[in-house]
Amino acid sequence: MPELPEVEVTRRSFADRIAGARVTAVRLGAALRWPLGCDPETLAGFSVGHAQRRGKYLWLPLERGADERCGLLIHLGMSGSLAFSDAPPDPGRHDHFDLLTTRGTLRLTDPRRFGAVVWSTSLDSGMAAKLLAPLGHEPFDPALTARAFHEALKGRRAPVKAALLAGDIVVGAGNIYACEALFAAGIDPRTPCSRIGPARAERLLACVRATLSRALELGGSTLRDFRDAHGMDGAFQAEAQVYGREGQRCVRCGGAVRRIVQGQRSTFYCPGCQRR
DNA sequence: AGTTAAACCTGGTTGC
């Protein structure tokens, strides 16, 4: 579920409220993708800082006293969502992590358990550093110029959609937004990266950005189970031009939207509007 | 090196 917009919407929905809270306890449910990496009891007494986002990860800084710092790196996986509330109900079978604080409980619900909460001493060290190391630019980072984007694509033979999903050039676009951005850019998802010239690279980057910001405005996409930490649905899915629309009319040319499989993931595109 | 497949899980939908 959660691509960059959903993760960012989630972050915004609780960051201000949890900042300054003190951790009172941690409850662990079933195992997630990785173990927490510390004794949960040791987190009590830390105060929570302002949640940050890097790619599809959230970073919750923790601090005790002047110089004792660490934090939790959170990933929502495929089906995860966070809720921050005063008195959450008893944990259900998919509630795998609770951070109890003086301002409320941050709860990770994740049926498929591809998500994770990982303790790390800082963003630049330990497990967090290891997980974040392969990530490419933030999509809205001005340092990611059209030229830099083109240079990164140039040397690759992989299909352009695979390169977007890989996230080692630019992070944030998952399966939905990669499909949508490629449609907006008029580029066939199977096109080898090396065949994309400077002009199309520039257009694609602009479309990735436009797609992600539009999704952010709409509060993300809710396909099955995404909610922000207030329990709000996203609305982007109603605007999807190709994702999930196999066999339906292309909104631009009226032709049929097609579904193919690339790297074990569904790709939706319009053969009429998207060219190699 | 670079691409592809398998793996981690559960649940919903589809089709026989």
Next chain:
DNA sequence: TGCAACCAGGTTTAAC
């Protein structure tokens, strides 16, 4: 109705 097969927003790891 039951059950098998397939599908799902992500990412790492192992295998060609």
